[in-house]
Amino acid sequence: MSSKLAILFVAGVTALCAQETPLDNSVKINLPADSPLTLISTNLGESHVSQRGSAVVLDLDVALTLHNSSPNRVRGVTLLVAAQEVTPGGKASVSVPSLDVAPNQNFPVRINLRLLRPAQMRGGPLVQVNLDGVLFQDFSFYGPNRLDSRRTMTAWEMEAQRDRKYFKSILAAHGMDGLKQALLESLNRQAERPRLDVQVSRGRAVTSAAVGEHNLRFAFLRFPDEPVEPVDGWAEIAGNEARNPRIDVRNLSSRQVRSVEIDWIVTDRQGKQYMAGSVPASGPEFNLKAGSTSRVLQDTTLRLSRLSNDGGTPLTVAGMTGFVGQVEFADGTVWIPNRESLANAQLLGILEPSPEEQRLMDLYRKKGPKALADELNKF
């Protein structure tokens, strides 16, 4: 009898421990004093802490309202999210590109974060949110740029301008029917786009079989107006793992290049192509003067599987294709491929859509072609 009571007591205590508790001050939002954005409100919504065995799970649902206190229109924002106690080497960011926030206007940014950590861990604020960058309509930038968000947001804004121009030209030439047709083609392309499940780890994998490991050479696609050309490149392939890509690039322009991003497509044995990722090179060690050659290299392992209804099968890499996806010059300007080049190289069905194209497709799906045309005409 007493043992039954003891079991009931233990079960009761366990149940009490497992109950969710409200979140205290675990999030800290830091905006610099001279920031062009001010924090209007922080809403922790459904945020909560729960116990799972010997671990604690923190679900943070943070809704920020920010105010544009600058005289310029905001086109994009990147917030750096760090949880140093949980993942000392890791960090995250939340970006909102394709914005059009007028001066003195508020706008929302949402951060949904989950942390899993041992229960016995104690400390100050678990999550620190810092401003990494703000991009304005005139491509001016504010922020510490620790995550290279200036380049990323500039490229997104250029893609946005490129894609809006494309859809506007269709609207002008073929009217609403043409616009609808172009959007339907975009939606279909995205629905049919082959997708991969990719796992990324730094350094070399330790458990993979070395059997069949070999170097595979990249084939390169060239664009007529590219300022940097890929010359040669290869990666180590072992089964469905691709490691340590190395690509030599030459600066064809007359300007110094600060960073290059090579997009990486893999081909399976059936000849089907998938977007595997990108190979960027930037930082002080990467210096590509006019006419010079340099090497883009990353010490990374990508493990690739097909996304399919049978749960995903390892993809054996039979071929690799690369092309220049982005070039940033020393003066901060960015080159991206134009839409015609992407279409001619049959890349539109392989690449993910730009953030702006995603937004326009969503607008078309929810509000129809008239709302889309109105949106395009705003710019």
Add this chain to the structure above:
Amino acid sequence: MTHPHQSILALYAGQDLGWFARRRTERHLARCRACRDEVEAFASARDNLIALNELPALSWSRLAIEMRANIRLGLAAGECVRGERTAGPLAGFGMLSNARAVAACASVMALVAAGLFLQRPAPTAPTAPAAALGEGSVLRATANGIELNQGGQTLSLLHVGCGDVTYSAGAQGSMRAGCVDSDTGNVTINNVYVQ
């Protein structure tokens, strides 16, 4: 009436059909009860699978360390029992001593079995478990976000209230997920980095 193939209905239930195929299937479903039932069955099976996948989050490496420590403790206890049987007061009670040894072995076996059970690959992973990639940190896309796993502790950025999500990996050690927030209509791009 020509019915869509079962694979089409399964893809429709999982919202994995292209736009045209989805519209075509919807038109058929509007006038075919049998196919609607099929779709419901697929959707129900899918929900069950998702529920099965939601295993409690456990720190596998931590559990492995605890298991190893418990096994060592059990073995050390076994050594103590053996020492006492030869020299201690239980030396004359062979049956009782054997029973203790059997109990100790059974405990160790139970611990090993539990360890093997808990260390089995999680069914959520479509490929090999992330930890198999190496000692370091691993980034991966999950059903509802991007997860960075460092020795069992995880940081995940989730996309909540989003439609279609696009993922892309960066060979410098990053993963990005972009989607349109259904409330605001703004694009949100989550990026997680590993060093």
